Amino acid sequence: MYLAIGVILLFICRPSIFAQIAGTPDEEKAKKELQIQWSKKFPGDKILEVQATGKPKLIEKASNEESGNPDLRYKFSFFVTSRKKEGQTTKTPVGVIYQFVRERGWVFADMGMARSVVVTEPGKEPPSKDEVYQVVEEAILEEKGKSKTVEAIRLKEPEFGQNLTPTKEQFWFRYEGEYEFSENTNKTICTDIVVRLVKDQGSANWKAEWDDRGRCKSADE
Numbered sequence: 001m002y003l004a005i006g007v008i009l010l011f012i013c014r015p016s017i018f019a020q021i022a023g024t025p026d027e028e029k030a031k032k033e034l035q036i037q038w039s040k041k042f043p044g045d046k047i048l049e050v051q052a053t054g055k056p057k058l059i060e061k062a063s064n065e066e067s068g069n070p071d072l073r074y075k076f077s078f079f080v081t082s083r084k085k086e087g088q089t090t091k092t093p094v095g096v097i098y099q100f101v102r103e104r105g106w107v108f109a110d111m112g113m114a115r116s117v118v119v120t121e122p123g124k125e126p127p128s129k130d131e132v133y134q135v136v137e138e139a140i141l142e143e144k145g146k147s148k149t150v151e152a153i154r155l156k157e158p159e160f161g162q163n164l165t166p167t168k169e170q171f172w173f174r175y176e177g178e179y180e181f182s183e184n185t186n187k188t189i190c191t192d193i194v195v196r197l198v199k200d201q202g203s204a205n206w207k208a209e210w211d212d213r214g215r216c217k218s219a220d221e
Helices: 002-013 013-021 027-041 127-146
Strands: 045-050 059-060 073-082 089-101 105-113 117-120 149-153 161-163 169-182 186-200 205-213 215-218
Touching: 013 161, 027 045, 027 073, 027 089, 117 161, 127 149, 127 169, 127 186, 127 205
Parallel strands: none
Antiparallel strands: 045 073, 059 073, 073 089, 089 105, 089 117, 149 169, 161 169, 169 186, 186 205, 186 215
């Protein structure tokens, strides 16, 4: 509310800049700026996907200048999936920030980044979606009984990890999500599951290991 009032007062006091503020940068422009800044910061890396997360935000900060005009900024939030030149694939939360400059309008100000999550290591790519659902379905039936029918499986993007010992190297992808199964006319929903698909180095097969079997309840509840 205070932000809205402040912006309205700014428009009243400075009507000449109304048109400039109204012309805020769009998402596509922010994505292009992100790609430019990313290539400067990480030469040799390749961006695979830029995914918007939520709506852009207008941010107002108190000004340190004598004019007293507020410092107006506009922030876009993205998830960037990229392949590093070393071969890793990572996913990184990124913020692209524009600042309002009088007589110039909105100009790029900064690109902020949070901690990257490693999605894959070179030579350790995740299983295909078909493989994931097949292995998880088999694990569900092993857990709940072969007489059940798995109706649906919904999983989030996986997190990569690995276990190293002097005698064995094992890597895995950790999935969170939920599933539905039925028997006769009774349907059950299990939420907050965590399952890892594990493969030993050199092996061709994935196996499922439960980290959390979740919480199950009747679909009628």
